Amino acid sequence: MTRKPQQRSIATRARVLDAARELSQRHGLELVTADAVAREAGVAKGTVFAHFGDMDGLLSHVLLDRLNALHATAAVEPVEPDRLDDPVGLILTRMMALIAVITDSPTILRLFLDNIGVTKPNCAEAFVETLDRLDADLAGFLTVWQTSPTLQPPLRKDRTPAEMVDGLIAFMIHGAILLKSHQLTDRSILEVRLRRHVEAFLLTD
Template sequence: MAGKPQKRTERTRERILEAARELFEEHGYEATSVDAVAARAGVAKATVFAHFSDKASLLIAGKIHRLDALGADMRKAIDTDPTDVPARYLVGVFRPWLALYRQDPEFARLFLSQSTLNDGPWTRHFLDVCAQLETNAARAVDRLLGEGALRPELDPATVTQGVLAFYYHMIVGHSLGALPDAAAQERLFDALIDTWMTGCRPAAGP
């Protein structure tokens, strides 16, 4: 019988999370209150806070499974994808992340303001995913360096930081409307990566 309370707790958490997803989609993150989430889920506001420390945690929790999947896919691509077109490979491991943040501008803003997040299990998980992204970026650059695909005079640590900085720049650019669509964003990213390659140009299109 000990499992029944735990199952009820899990069902309550999923009901709260589903209510939050629906309201964020219908009204946007900023316009959605925790009171509204509680009412949609049919629970007390205190119950929401028992599962999620704040509204940001609700937004993170709604995306965390996709973030974990993206991280796993990125690691797999770094370890196994062919690099016949090295520049294409490097932009390819980042494009799914950029697509996620294009699709959900409010989550993108949350990603860009990590330092303002309150501590909690969902926040820590999210920050761990962000740290893994940086680690994977370094692994991708190291792979290209080992295969002679990067210009030999480049420092791989500097290239890694450059890729990550440009990645953040493109998320900001899309959020502000300076890079309004996927094609504009990806062309810019491709052009940057291409400058570091040993004579290889990225393939066009997704």
């Protein structure tokens, strides 16, 4: 039975996106071109643009996949306060994971800033939803930490988890910019610096 045109279009779009994902994993995002995606997907170059508008549109979907993967990872890592001896370290692991995604290449960082409305006037709805979930992951952990009678060191109680997440996001974006502007080139140094900022911001005196 012949598939309907709409079904064929959906299947073609999925094939193009899968090709971009595969190429980005194999060669890095900077080498993902419309020609390469078209060859990998077995379609005409014009088909790539017909479905995604331009390469920014296509690569934004690849970036979104990577951000969703961070949420999926957090969702399968339950926090057990009695077994957690370094809550700041857990926060830093999640922050550095996001920084790693958005600094994978200059293109990725630009697309991230475009899609969250920093460098373009509108936020992409799918990015807002994904980032909201990542924010909720952090806020959920901060709530557990703030209300735990045993988790040490104690988390400040004069700010809500949502307010603290705002500060952590600012640290992450600043860290990403430091890396991509080459003000810092060693990620381990950035992590040490972020730990100091996070401790000063989150912990009680």
